[in-house]
Amino acid sequence: MNETIEVALGERSYPILIGTDLIGDPACYSPYIAGAQVLIVTNETVAPLYLERVRQALAGRRIETVVLPDGEQYKTLDVVGRVFDSLLAQRFARDCTLIALGGGVVGDMAGFAAACYQRGVSFIQVPTTLLAQVDSSVGGKTGVNHPLGKNMIGAFHQPRAVIADTATLDTLPDRELSAGLAEVIKYGLIRDAGFFAWLEAEMAALRAREPTALAAAIARSCRCKAEIVAADEREAGQRALLNLGHTFGHAIETGAGYGRWLHGEAVGAGMCLAADLSRRLGWLTSTDLAHACALIAAAGLPVAPPGDIATERFLELMAVDKKVQSGQLRLVLLKAIGEATITADFDPAALRATLDEGQPR
Numbered sequence: 001m002n003e004t005i006e007v008a009l010g011e012r013s014y015p016i017l018i019g020t021d022l023i024g025d026p027a028c029y030s031p032y033i034a035g036a037q038v039l040i041v042t043n044e045t046v047a048p049l050y051l052e053r054v055r056q057a058l059a060g061r062r063i064e065t066v067v068l069p070d071g072e073q074y075k076t077l078d079v080v081g082r083v084f085d086s087l088l089a090q091r092f093a094r095d096c097t098l099i100a101l102g103g104g105v106v107g108d109m110a111g112f113a114a115a116c117y118q119r120g121v122s123f124i125q126v127p128t129t130l131l132a133q134v135d136s137s138v139g140g141k142t143g144v145n146h147p148l149g150k151n152m153i154g155a156f157h158q159p160r161a162v163i164a165d166t167a168t169l170d171t172l173p174d175r176e177l178s179a180g181l182a183e184v185i186k187y188g189l190i191r192d193a194g195f196f197a198w199l200e201a202e203m204a205a206l207r208a209r210e211p212t213a214l215a216a217a218i219a220r221s222c223r224c225k226a227e228i229v230a231a232d233e234r235e236a237g238q239r240a241l242l243n244l245g246h247t248f249g250h251a252i253e254t255g256a257g258y259g260r261w262l263h264g265e266a267v268g269a270g271m272c273l274a275a276d277l278s279r280r281l282g283w284l285t286s287t288d289l290a291h292a293c294a295l296i297a298a299a300g301l302p303v304a305p306p307g308d309i310a311t312e313r314f315l316e317l318m319a320v321d322k323k324v325q326s327g328q329l330r331l332v333l334l335k336a337i338g339e340a341t342i343t344a345d346f347d348p349a350a351l352r353a354t355l356d357e358g359q360p361r
């Protein structure tokens, strides 16, 4: 069953269309494309799978394509430059539209190119991974990595529409499905204990790609993200809760070398570390900690960081975080399953103990 969820941002409001067989449907795109020039940004894995269907849905317009290399290690300023090269070489004007066809890496880069080209042009997100359908395609965070820090160069730029065709998940590798489940579990942990309990009951169905369960998880995740983004578009307050596990996770991704740990895997382990620290501070019960880590493990995700990032190095990497204020690290921590808070008020010794012990208990 198809469903539409609105991201309510005044004149920048947009729909998230969720359903099957949407990417080849011209009616999904037409209302959101003003000019005749369209640039599809995709990658070398997704292009052979889905590019032709998108091209056909856009017939009648001038369509160009940029096919980027595949991988987190290519989410760089240098590679995004190829999108600008193409836009300029083809003389694309301000009324052009970019289409991001792929996972979160393509979405973040195409969105960033759209934010910058001629100081901002339209773009549409066509997410083809679970992670992108439940998280990265929604909310307008775009950008690239720097060797010294994850997502450190970017812009807020909202898409005109998100077209999430759940049938594209049929070709997604199991490891990537698990990575997407990390961000799904995140919504349960930060603000929806009922969803968390539902995920505990449905995790086997989700990993078996049961279509009804997957569609329900995607829609509930998007509703949750749409509400948070509508209330706090630029992360002045509660949007930071969407960063649960990410200060640890981004440190893992940067420390391990981009692409070695998937973003969702690093966030899975990062959420266990955040839960472990919350328990050490006396905010989270041992039972809730055990439930959180058990669900993350059941999703096929790691519950501990790689063994080769020493605590000092981990702390250095964690200090490169957009939530740092006046030199002080702020972390998203848990008070209960379904209740999170952002705080700088934690005992640094407890953080060290969490990192020293690595394996949450």
Ligand SMILES: NC(=O)c1ccc[n+]([C@@H]2O[C@H](COP(=O)([O-])OP(=O)(O)OC[C@H]3O[C@@H](n4cnc5c(N)ncnc54)[C@H](O)[C@@H]3O)[C@@H](O)[C@H]2O)c1
Residues within 6 Å of the ligand: 043, 045, 046, 049, 070, 071, 072, 075, 102, 103, 104, 105, 106, 108, 128, 129, 130, 131, 132, 135, 136, 137, 138, 139, 140, 141, 142, 151, 168, 169, 170, 171, 172, 173, 176, 179, 180, 263, 264
């Ligand atoms: N902007 C945001 O709000 C936000 C939110 C979460 C994550 N992110 C970013 O998103 C990125 C991770 O996104 P991701 O997990 O989608 O990774 P990804 O974009 O690297 O995609 C994962 C892999 O799946 C392949 N793929 C994509 N669709 C496929 C399909 N339908 N069938 C087969 N293979 C397919 C890709 O080519 C890639 O190899 C990270 O860079 C992360 O920082 C951004």
Ligand SMILES: O=C(O)C(=O)C[C@@H](O)[C@H](O)[C@H](O)COP(=O)(O)O
Residues within 6 Å of the ligand: 135, 138, 139, 141, 150, 151, 183, 235, 239, 240, 242, 243, 246, 322
């Ligand atoms: O949309 C948000 O806000 C998020 O924090 C979603 C995260 O899952 C995502 O990984 C995001 O890219 C992290 O943003 P950052 O500002 O910490 O780089």
Ligand SMILES: [Zn+2]
Residues within 6 Å of the ligand: 135, 183, 246, 263, 267
């Ligand atoms: Zn994330």
